[in-house]
Amino acid sequence: xxxxxxxxxxxxxxxxxxxxxxxxxxxxxxxxxxxxxxxxxxxxxxxxxxxxxxxxxxxxxxxxxxxxxxxxxxxxxxxxxxxxxxxxxxxxxxxxxxxxxxxxxxxxxxxxxxxxxxxxx
Amino acid sequence: xxxxxxxxxxxxxxxxxxxxxxxxxxxxxxxxxxxxxxxxxxxxxxxxxxxxxxxxxxxxxxxxxxxxxxxxxxxxxxxxxxxxxxxxxxxxxxxxxxxxxxxxxxx
Numbered sequence: 001x002x003x004x005x006x007x008x009x010x011x012x013x014x015x016x017x018x019x020x021x022x023x024x025x026x027x028x029x030x031x032x033x034x035x036x037x038x039x040x041x042x043x044x045x046x047x048x049x050x051x052x053x054x055x056x057x058x059x060x061x062x063x064x065x066x067x068x069x070x071x072x073x074x075x076x077x078x079x080x081x082x083x084x085x086x087x088x089x090x091x092x093x094x095x096x097x098x099x100x101x102x103x104x105x106x107x108x109x110x111x112x113x114x115x116x117x118x119x120x121x
Numbered sequence: 122x123x124x125x126x127x128x129x130x131x132x133x134x135x136x137x138x139x140x141x142x143x144x145x146x147x148x149x150x151x152x153x154x155x156x157x158x159x160x161x162x163x164x165x166x167x168x169x170x171x172x173x174x175x176x177x178x179x180x181x182x183x184x185x186x187x188x189x190x191x192x193x194x195x196x197x198x199x200x201x202x203x204x205x206x207x208x209x210x211x212x213x214x215x216x217x218x219x220x221x222x223x224x225x226x227x228x
Contacts, residue, residue: 046208046219046220046221047157047165047208047219048219049210049216049219062215062216063122063215063216064216096164096165105153105170105212106153106217107155107167107171107176107210107212108155108165109167109170109176111164114164
């Protein structure tokens with residue numbers, strides 16, 4: 001059974017960089033059928049797509065965050081990562097990683113449990 | 122960017138009811154529409170993809186349909202475990218936007 005697990009600091013100071021890793025188990029991150037993505041959810045609010053990455057390293061970012069986002073993948077460790085720079089309180093959210101099944105259509109079919117990141121001094 | 126608008130924002134219903142949630146796209150997205158269910162404190166779960174295809178393991182009481190830029194999620198007979206928040210999401214073009222959610226509550 002595929003599992004995704006987010007990890008990283010739960011508290012980040014304003015203006016610093018948020019760094020999260022999603023470790024994939026029960027399947028290979030190098031499969032050609034899947035992308036891998038990050039989605040966030042501010043407390044009590046809806047879902048926002050942050051970006052997606054392919055095992056080759058190709059990335060697609062939400063233009064609203066593009067200037068601050070960097071995603072990377074490490075196939076040897078079967079994980080992918082998110083960096084969000086210059087964070088503010090508005091970046092406080094639950095951050096989810098997800099697998100994206102891509103076969104013409106594109107859907108987030110497996111999700112991690114999420115990790116809450118709070119931006120505060 | 123494509124805007125996704127769900128209606129209603131909240132809905133009260135009883136076990137056994139037939140429930141319909143609507144999602145409207147701001148432009149044509151063909152059938153590139155997914156539906157997710159989210160329970161409190163949990164990650165979203167994929168229910169329907171490509172507007173009307175049922176994700177493996179999802180009960181058949183869930184169904185999806187489309188008419189132009191309007192998409193519908195129907196639950197044919199509500200079960201206690203269906204009370205949750207439902208989100209639509211377009212996968213037609215980046216940025217891949219979600220609707221604002223519909224909270225389904227027990228009447």
